Amino acid sequence: MAKSNSPVKSYQNQEFLSSADARIIRIIAEYLEPQLRFKKHKIVDTIVFFGSARLKSKKAALSELNKYKSLDPKKSGFAKGLREAQIAYQMSKYYEDAVDLAKKLTSWSMNLETEANRFIICTGGGPGIMEAANKGAKLAGGYSIGLNISIPFEQFVNKYVTNDLQFEFHYFFMRKFWFAYLSKALIVFPGGFGTMDELFEILTLVQTEKIRKKLCLVIYDEKYWRKIINFEALIDSGVISKEDLNLFHFCEDVESAYKIITNHLEKNFIKGKDLTVIEPKINIK
Numbered sequence: 001m002a003k004s005n006s007p008v009k010s011y012q013n014q015e016f017l018s019s020a021d022a023r024i025i026r027i028i029a030e031y032l033e034p035q036l037r038f039k040k041h042k043i044v045d046t047i048v049f050f051g052s053a054r055l056k057s058k059k060a061a062l063s064e065l066n067k068y069k070s071l072d073p074k075k076s077g078f079a080k081g082l083r084e085a086q087i088a089y090q091m092s093k094y095y096e097d098a099v100d101l102a103k104k105l106t107s108w109s110m111n112l113e114t115e116a117n118r119f120i121i122c123t124g125g126g127p128g129i130m131e132a133a134n135k136g137a138k139l140a141g142g143y144s145i146g147l148n149i150s151i152p153f154e155q156f157v158n159k160y161v162t163n164d165l166q167f168e169f170h171y172f173f174m175r176k177f178w179f180a181y182l183s184k185a186l187i188v189f190p191g192g193f194g195t196m197d198e199l200f201e202i203l204t205l206v207q208t209e210k211i212r213k214k215l216c217l218v219i220y221d222e223k224y225w226r227k228i229i230n231f232e233a234l235i236d237s238g239v240i241s242k243e244d245l246n247l248f249h250f251c252e253d254v255e256s257a258y259k260i261i262t263n264h265l266e267k268n269f270i271k272g273k274d275l276t277v278i279e280p281k282i283n284i285k
Helices: 020-040 058-070 078-110 129-139 172-182 193-207 222-228 231-236 242-247 254-268
Strands: 046-050 120-123 144-149 166-169 183-188 216-220 249-251
Touching: 020 166, 020 172, 046 078, 046 129, 046 193, 058 078, 078 120, 078 129, 078 254, 120 129, 129 144, 144 172, 166 172, 172 183, 172 193, 183 193, 183 254, 193 216, 193 242, 216 222, 216 254, 222 249, 231 242, 249 254
Parallel strands: 046 120, 046 183, 120 144, 144 166, 183 216, 216 249
Antiparallel strands: none
């Protein structure tokens, strides 16, 4: 029997494991532990959804908007609140579109003749567009992944993520690695700083050929994104080339996004009846 004053083994020493000196161990853990779970569920590749965490479902946005019918218009902050509720209701269409698209893509992937789990819906695991995509996958009866990140807000895992595929990351770069590593297609819905960060990082990796696989990148609602980002000004200023706009596709609705993504995947990543689950090659140098 071990003595009560026996020293703690290093791999059980929580003070050490939480220290700056053990940072590399924590980083490796955020690579190996997700990899183990993906292998367990035979997940070969993913379709990633990016977009705002702040968008609401149509039902939730309408409920919030209807509250203003019973409020005094003269009350302080009424006009501002009403305007925000109206905008939230208008933007809720993207939530509903993400649900529909994820549902269609999941139904399509579940009908593939393979024992592996191919093209699984993957999100950041939180609310908004992330929740919508996970919800769509669940409505179709399929798996979905949530790569959550510990931040001061918007950090809870939504209820639609498959239980054993809920992840909690500390390091943004390890979370981004898993977004890029397994993805064969990404769709970017309207969003803010976080969405633009994810979009431009992926674009940069593709442009510089650090991602060498034939990745399908779809940007949802050209009108929204051209209002936010002046792509032509980047070309006119000589900081990108006109050909760089060929790195992605714009789409306006669920059906066109579905066709772009499935046609790309069928052409580039589905070759016969692949009944063997193999670990995908690392596509990032």
